Amino acid sequence: MDSTLPAVAEELLREIKKAFQETSHVPDDLLLGLKFIFGPCAVPALDLVDHRSVTRVTSPSGRAAYQVLGSSGKLYTCYSSCHFCTCPAFGFTVLQKSESLLCKHILAVYLSQAMGACQELTVSEEQLTSILLADEEDEG
Template sequence: MSTSLLEPLKIVDAVINRVQGQDLTDDDLYRLQHAFPEQTVLGALDLIDRGNVLKYTTSWGHTEYEIIGSNGTYLVLLDVSTTGYPYFCSCPAFIHYVLQQKNHVMCKHILATRLANRLSVCVHRQMSPEDLVLLYTRYYPAKDEEEENDSSMLGLV
């Protein structure tokens, strides 16, 4: 992870980790508004208020999150240890503002997921191995044969 990203992430992690109980205090809101753009905070709180943070847990303890947003449903990963960034969201804002432009440290979906966890207000659902496969294939569909054939003809596979 780049050192330019490390400090802002430490700050926002500290702000989020101070949240306790089942309600945000005025101090929590004040700190959030100073750590994130207003639109990100309001969007995250709206997602939480509408119960749109889904937490899926398998019988072996694996956890995935899905956020029902206003423009789509997104997969959120909170513990990505194989990349240079600790979180991932499948939304366009994360890819554009966080990964490409690097002017935000997280999108509203990741903030909502982190806060909902701290507040213990995620909508919790058990997930079977088959359900986990279905979740992943929704977000990471297999290439269709035509795409693979086109790629192999071009020498890309």
Template sequence: MTASHLVAESVWKTIESTHSVNEEQLSILHFLFGKNFERATRIVDQRGVKKISSEPSGRFIFQVVGESRRKEEYFCFAEHYCACYSFFYDVINRAEQLCCKHQLAARLAGSLGACVEVKVSDEQLAVLLSEL
């Protein structure tokens, strides 16, 4: 893990435990993630993050709206994966980013309880995941 990753994780853990974010935390995350974080906050402000939770298992995945005119929606696991192009290009292939804006939006909205909550059955979630 890089120093940037460790700092980011420390900030995220604090936000998750308090369900709130302060100016200093926003400043640190902006420094670490730059424009991706700015874009992520816009997505969260526009209520563009759905948390799709399945019952009875409680498993979940995020669905995050993109910023283009087409308003595509990307499935992602906030800490590990996003189905968008930027995740594969900037995060995986070139290793220029720690994560994409959709992951940041999912993590921020999830930490703050700012997601649109959607409940589905375990079977419905399995179908969604099989389409990834």
């Protein structure tokens, strides 16, 4: 996890990873903690993980980004290294209003990392650049 999240959130994600590695499931107390810390995005994020909607996209140089197929069917690009998502909810709820730590897509990325549930896709440098630029064009 990255230091962009509060320590309590990072610790919870570490505990989820540890529990999942040991038992292949997340105990109820950790699920309650997830709901307490991350609020209304916790359950939808778990749903995205259950549906294996998170893909780690890597290039030969080692650059990586995550793509999350949202519940609406739209593909969002997430950057766990800087705690950012291209979805409108992130821009509004997290950046503008500071009401949440993150959106369901970023939380799904962190949870899928913890549970080993990321799909993997290797693309060329040009394809990764195209993915990143496509998101920039959508915002412009």
